[in-house]
Amino acid sequence: xxxxxxxxxxxxxxxxxxxxxxxxxxxxxxxxxxxxxxxxxxxxxxxxxxxxxxxxxxxxxxxxxxxxxxxxxxxxxxxxxxxxxxxxxxxxxxxxxxxxxxxxxxxxxxxxxxxxxxxxxxxxxxxxxxxxxxxxxxxxxxxxxxxxxxxxxxxxxxxxxxxxxxxxxxxxxxxxxxxxxxxxxxxxxxxxxxxxxxxxxxxxxxxxxxxxxxxxxxxxxxxxxxxxxxxxxxxxxxxxxxxxxxxxxxxxxxxxxxxxxxxxxxxxxxxxxxxxxxxxxxxxxxxxxxxxxxxxxxxxxxxxxxxxxxxxxxxxxxxxxxxxxxxxxxxxxxxxxxxxxxxxxxxxxxxxxxxxxxxxxxxxxxxxxxxxxxxxxxxxxxxxxxxxxxxxxxxxxxxxxxxxxxxxxxxxxxxxxxxxxxxxxxxxxxxxxxxxxxx
Numbered sequence: 549x550x551x552x553x554x555x556x557x558x559x560x561x562x563x564x565x566x567x568x569x570x571x572x573x574x575x576x577x578x579x580x581x582x583x584x585x586x587x588x589x590x591x592x593x594x595x596x597x598x599x600x601x602x603x604x605x606x607x608x609x610x611x612x613x614x615x616x617x618x619x620x621x622x623x624x625x626x627x628x629x630x631x632x633x634x635x636x637x638x639x640x641x642x643x644x645x646x647x648x649x650x651x652x653x654x655x656x657x658x659x660x661x662x663x664x665x666x667x668x669x670x671x672x673x674x675x676x677x678x679x680x681x682x683x684x685x686x687x688x689x690x691x692x693x694x695x696x697x698x699x700x701x702x703x704x705x706x707x708x709x710x711x712x713x714x715x716x717x718x719x720x721x722x723x724x725x726x727x728x729x730x731x732x733x734x735x736x737x738x739x740x741x742x743x744x745x746x747x748x749x750x751x752x753x754x755x756x757x758x759x760x761x762x763x764x765x766x767x768x769x770x771x772x773x774x775x776x777x778x779x780x781x782x783x784x785x786x787x788x789x790x791x792x793x794x795x796x797x798x799x800x801x802x803x804x805x806x807x808x809x810x811x812x813x814x815x816x817x818x819x820x821x822x823x824x825x826x827x828x829x830x831x832x833x834x835x836x837x838x839x840x841x842x843x844x845x846x847x848x849x850x851x852x853x854x855x856x857x858x859x860x861x862x863x864x865x866x867x868x869x870x871x872x873x874x875x876x877x878x879x880x881x882x883x884x885x886x887x888x889x890x891x892x893x894x895x896x897x898x899x900x901x902x903x904x905x906x907x908x909x910x911x912x913x914x915x916x917x918x919x920x921x922x923x924x925x926x927x928x929x930x931x932x933x934x935x936x937x938x939x940x941x942x943x944x945x946x947x948x949x950x951x952x953x954x955x956x957x958x959x960x961x962x963x964x965x966x967x968x969x970x971x972x973x974x975x976x977x978x979x980x981x982x983x984x985x986x987x
Contacts, residue, residue, distance in 0.1 A: 575608040575983060582979045583960075584610070588972055592940070592965035597889035598983065599957045601897050607956065607983075612893075613871055615886040616961035619936030620832045621943040622880030622887070624895055625873075627825055627911065629861055630840045631903055633847050637817040638824055640670040644813045650679040651805065653687065654713035655846055658839040659818045661715040661794060663731070664827070670816050674795040681797070684805045685784060687846050688712040689853040692781050694838065696882030703756045705776040707881060708835040710842060711784045712852060715791055717835055718781055722751055722765070723774040734790045735779065739763045751775060761786065825911045829934060830918030834879035841878030854878065870894055880936055892945040892959035900947070900957075908932065912946060920944075923977050927984065935973075936961075942969040944976055950987040 579596060583589055597612035599605070606612075640657040643650055652674075659665040674681065692709035693702070701707040708718045716732050723729040729751070730736050738761050753766040754775050761779050781787055784801075792799050828836040845857035858875050874886040899908060912932040915924030919935040933946025945959035958980065962972050 571607055571987065574986065578979060578982050579608060579610060582982065583975055586972075586975050588965050588967040589962060589975060591967075593963045595889040595959075595961045597893045597959045599893045599897065600954060601900065601957060602955065609890075612889045612959075615871070615874075615888055616943070616963050617883050617938065617941045618880060618885055618887045618892070618943050618945075618961055619938040619941050620834075620837075620880040621892060621934055621936035621945050621959075621961070622875065622877065622885050623829060623832065623837045623936075624892060624899075624934050624945060625861075625866075625875060625887075626837045626841050626878040627829060628865075628895060628899055629844045629857070630821065630825055631899070631907070631911075632865065633844045634821050634840070636821055638819050638821055639843070639847070640816045640818040642813055642815050643673070644684075644807065644811050645679065646808060646811045648679055650677055650681050651802075652681060652683050652799075654683065654685065656710075656712055656714065656839045656842040656852060657818055658714050658717060658836050659824065660713070661732075661791075662717045663721070664717075665819055667819060669818060671795065673816060674791070674797070674799070681799045683713065683788060683791075683799055683801045685712055685788075685801050685803055686805055687851045688784060689851050689856075690842065692783060694854070694877040694879070694882055696876060696884035698881075702758055703777055705778065706834050708778040708838075709781045710835075710838045711781045711787055712842075713784060713787050713791070714781075714835075714839060715787050715794070717776075718787070719776045719778045719835075720763070721774070721776055722754060729774075732790055732794065734793045735761065735763070739765050756780075822907060822911060829911050830913050832919050832935065832937075834881055837879040838877065866895070866898075868894075880938075883938065883941075887961075889945075889959035889961050892961075893957050896945065896947065896957045896959075908947070923973060924981070927981065930984065931980070937969050940964055940966065942972055944973070944980075948980055948984055950984045952987055954987060956983070 583594060595612055595614050595616050596608060596610040598607040600607055638657050639655045640660060641655055642653040660670055690710060697707060705719060711718060720735050721731045751765050751767055751773055754777050755764045756777055779786060788801050824836060827833055841854055841857060842852040845852045848860060849856055854877060870890040871888045873891050874884060876882050876884045909932050912934060913920050914932050915928040920933060924931050930949045931946060933944055936943035941963045943961045948956045948958055960976050965972055
């Protein structure tokens, strides 16, 4: 009986190998027809990796070990760090107290006085504490703007400055009429009108001086509009002034601290971590991503510095990446970031092993939602992915469930094409849909 059984083993292995080769050849042909010969894509560069974790087999690869600018796919690495080290809830601040004094150590929490989050425990503490308060700002070792960010995007809402104690998401919100639509009110006196001849009261555009919080609001008589524009944090000084204004009390800032005996410490938490991560990934929020990496740095190293926490994570948790990336920020705004498609497949496989599938599929966007709300509509709940977009660069990495219920991990990185992103994305969508429908 054993001999008969053994006789079938090479036949079975040969059959499996033939199936595997057949799938790879089929996908190779589809990749050539749909992607590699597309006029937009072939003008630039593309890297592709398709992997089946159940078998440990790569179904298809094309320049998968080459480096690409990943844009916001970088947020997948930031997400991994946040899920690994920030716990169930976001630490807003640590409070050290003695008999009559309280010292607040900020943790870069981006939800403080953020209108998206109604739960504000830290502000409640600041407003109700009967003790003298001081902010101890000793952990900040970063710059407001990231390494390699484009300087002329300084006033764009997608390039908000970073800080140790962000408030109002480090941006001014202007809605509707000029006189009554500015938040925080702290900046009301910093706005100039473009012309008294224009009697319109609605805002049509806002400009900010590059080095100062001086804003010019252009108005018209048209419809009401809303704007978000980053303000200069001045390494946190602006934020601390806003905070005092909102708390209605003086809160001095210290840049040195010596703990006295008997001092008690407690922590104030804000929102569930996954609610922050979901927003970060679904709308590709650069500010949340940058602050997340700073929070991880403060948690693991005791201070906030991107380069140091990135090096630490690459040396420890991600020491076995297929190719060592050049990872420089939390959001992917920098074109200095360089990753390979294989790196993203490795990371996503690691995340699937370390975190609950239900968490990943909640945090990542699926077809018809988030940044892929106009893509993969028939694949809702069958694809969970992160986009990435910079001019002339786009990326898509994530999980795909095939018609035969096989889970695949994929990464497709496109660089240096000269069209807009939409035609490239449509071809990537078509390619992944073909793989899903035929397997």
